[in-house]
Amino acid sequence: MNYLRLTALLLLLLPGLAATAQSKKKSGGGGGGSGSGYSTGIGLRGGGYSSGLTIKHFLSGKNGVAIEGLLTTEYKARGARLTILGEKHIGVPDAKGLQFYYGAGFHAGAYQGRYYFDDDRFYYKGRKGDVYFLKSNRNGYFYDETTYIAFGADLILGLEYKLPDLPFVVGVDYKPFFEVYNGYNGFYNDAAVSLRYTF
Numbered sequence: 001m002n003y004l005r006l007t008a009l010l011l012l013l014l015p016g017l018a019a020t021a022q023s024k025k026k027s028g029g030g031g032g033g034s035g036s037g038y039s040t041g042i043g044l045r046g047g048g049y050s051s052g053l054t055i056k057h058f059l060s061g062k063n064g065v066a067i068e069g070l071l072t073t074e075y076k077a078r079g080a081r082l083t084i085l086g087e088k089h090i091g092v093p094d095a096k097g098l099q100f101y102y103g104a105g106f107h108a109g110a111y112q113g114r115y116y117f118d119d120d121r122f123y124y125k126g127r128k129g130d131v132y133f134l135k136s137n138r139n140g141y142f143y144d145e146t147t148y149i150a151f152g153a154d155l156i157l158g159l160e161y162k163l164p165d166l167p168f169v170v171g172v173d174y175k176p177f178f179e180v181y182n183g184y185n186g187f188y189n190d191a192a193v194s195l196r197y198t199f
Helices: 003-026
Strands: 040-047 051-058 065-073 078-091 098-112 136-138 141-143 147-162 168-174 177-181 184-188 191-198
Touching: 040 065, 051 078, 051 191, 065 098, 078 147, 098 177
Parallel strands: none
Antiparallel strands: 040 051, 040 191, 051 065, 065 078, 078 098, 098 147, 136 141, 147 168, 147 177, 168 191, 177 184
């Protein structure tokens, strides 16, 4: 995914979305659950294992429940992951616009490359300088050219802050996940910063 193109597209859409948000504000519409100050947010998430597009939508009512979708890739991985999370938001007392949230969900994706298969079982004798079994060597790096399906379960814990008088929310989160791929599994720790335009 070309993040430069995605960023340019978001910047082109912002003026129209801002006008929509202002008209809703004047007509008394908008607003989300649990004092979030918004109904839907779309933006970018930058993390170690999950960087890409994030969309969060609060369900109707004042219970602070939201659904978040992530369409991400990760550093050095050739592929993408779709993650769906259910989240419960709780306002922080005496801190308007600040919310704590937690939740869980699942993901599925497809990957190609050495990152997911850096494993002793793929070497003849070990990791340090030995031949990589059934892999091709390109400029000193080893790659597995096969595309593998991956899926797993996610947890999330975070804080987000709705900027006053601006249609943006900034968030930080910790999202550990369990993943199964090509008969192997692993547990990963992921953390990220997000910026969303809200309406």
